Amino acid sequence: MLKLYNTMTGSKEAFQPLVPGTVRMYVCGVTVYDESHLGHARSALVFDVLRNYLQFSGYAVTFVKNFTDVDDKILTRAAQEGVPWTEIVERYLCTYRRDMARLGVAPADIEPKATEHMPEITTMIEALMAKGHAYRLDGDVYFEVRTDPAYGRLSKRKPEDLLAGARVEVDERKRNPMDFALWKSSKAGEPAWESPWGPGRPGWHIECSAMSIRHLGETFDIHGGGMDLIFPHHENEIAQSCAATGKEFARYWLHNGFVQINDEKMSKSLGNFFTIQDIFERSSCSEQVTGDALRYFLLTTHYRSPLDFSDVSVQEAKRALDSLYGLFQRLEEPSGEEGQGEAQLERAVTRLTEAFHRVMNDDFNTAAAIAQFQLLRGEVNRLLETGLSARARAQAREAFRSLGRVLGLFQLSIKEWEFKELEFRARPDDRTQGSRLDRERPEPPSFTDEQIERQLAERNEARRRKDFARADAIRTELSAHGITIEDRPDGTSRWKR
RNA sequence: GGCGCCGUACCCAAGUGGCUAAGGGAGCAGUCUGCAAAACUGCGAUGCGGCGGUUCGAACCCGCCCGGCGCCUCCA
CATH class of the missing domain: 3.40.50.620 (HUPs)
Known part of the structure; x- marks a missing residue:
């Protein structure tokens, strides 16, 4: 009810x-x-x-x-x-x-x-x-x-x-x-x-x-x-x-409730006015990713409470989403001993679904709902360590996707997500604080997926030869282009950008 | 002057009478790793602005006080 x-x-x-x-x-x-x-x-x-x-x-x-x-x-x-x-x-x-x-x-x-x-x-x-x-x-x-x-x-x-x-x-x-x-x-x-x-x-x-x-x-x-x-x-x-x-x-x-800036009502007369356009323009991330971070941020406070906006709070929301999307990426990969945790996953998803309804029924408490997703994230990550079947992994992803749809979260694909830090550039019209430098600093040219895979293969070959100097050089090179490498226990690697 | 809201750990934040006070971010330590990263584990408020009161029992109810804010004018 x-x-x-x-x-x-x-x-x-x-x-x-x-x-x-x-x-x-x-x-x-x-x-x-x-x-x-x-x-x-x-x-x-x-x-x-x-x-x-x-x-x-x-x-x-x-x-x-x-x-x-x-x-x-x-x-x-x-x-x-x-x-x-x-x-x-x-x-x-x-x-x-x-x-x-x-x-x-x-x-x-x-x-x-x-x-x-x-x-x-x-x-x-x-x-x-x-x-x-x-x-x-x-x-x-x-x-x-x-x-x-x-x-x-x-x-x-x-x-x-x-x-x-x-x-x-x-x-x-x-x-x-x-x-x-x-x-x-x-x-x-x-x-x-x-x-x-x-x-x-x-x-x-x-x-x-x-x-x-x-x-x-x-x-x-x-x-x-x-x-x-x-x-x-x-x-x-x-x-x-x-x-x-x-x-x-x-x-x-x-x-x-209101959005506030520094605990004060946001208004033009106070000069603490943030337009939606501002935020998207200044974000270092894509519109989809910025939109998700903003949504997550806005929904982690109950709708009737005042909500204080700051760059940092949106960055925190983005980091929280990174860990969720990190899980979604892992759910697309084969995991260890197949099938071990199916029954447990089933229970965890059921628990999430029930809790989601319970807290949303209580004056649509989106903050509590998001906490439930985070709880499931922990459980699924633990289950992934012992191994989940392809079917169970798909089920886990679907739980996030279908319930998340209500909040408008967790809908992006891994290709669409960006794991880099969300940063806010100075406002484009603000010429006083070195903003032009920020604006004109070019994004480092990115590698194509194929180039990354090739470098990764070379790096893992080097690791097998115990040529760690070479392996680390490749990792550093990729890192400079905004690509992070995570090595799996089996000697293969995943990458994020 | 009237009406109303808020004050929970370093930061954000849920909880509004009864299980160990959710969750996230940051931090520290550990497991794993060639090193990382990620993930996991552990640590972190004997206390929820302060003081009283009601109650078997209060972050949660009542009173007073402190601090902050909103509406009473256009405003999401």
């Missing part, structure tokens, strides 16, 4: 979807006005893994993740650059999709855009007007918070408390400072859609209500997003959705 922490109730609850066997989930995506950063990566990854796990558990999942494609920030950016706002939207939609692909985060089933749901949005606002929850103010329309007696139940705030320390500049025209915009009239030159209240664009919160209801129905199972969205975004979504439909909105509210 899957248990999920529900922000609404502040506790872990047994997950019971509205319609047995199916899950409808909505996650707040991004406003496409800039490069995506690690925080976006974490949120996207967390809910990607949740979706995978729900499917793995047998649910038919409908996953909706929106793009906010009309918003003040987009317009501001467009004005700064002197380009049409649609160009900003187009550009950052592309970079978001590129970054998600690199992270191995699959698209949602439906990825609606605000600009494509104007009829739903205006219809919903009209319903709120008709029911007395909203009022016009010149060309704008506001939601009247006072009409919702339950307002504040998600974020556990009372409207009175909110006013006490509010740093908001209150628009004096509003009936109540808490009231928020459903519709904003447009100024000259701004994008505008026709509405009963004149040309304008939707407020931020209404689009998520309109689009989630449009694609998932008035009541659905899971609504997710970053912690910071709890208030006011999700609070407002609940208020307007329930007011419009008279029904419960989302049943389970899930929120992921």
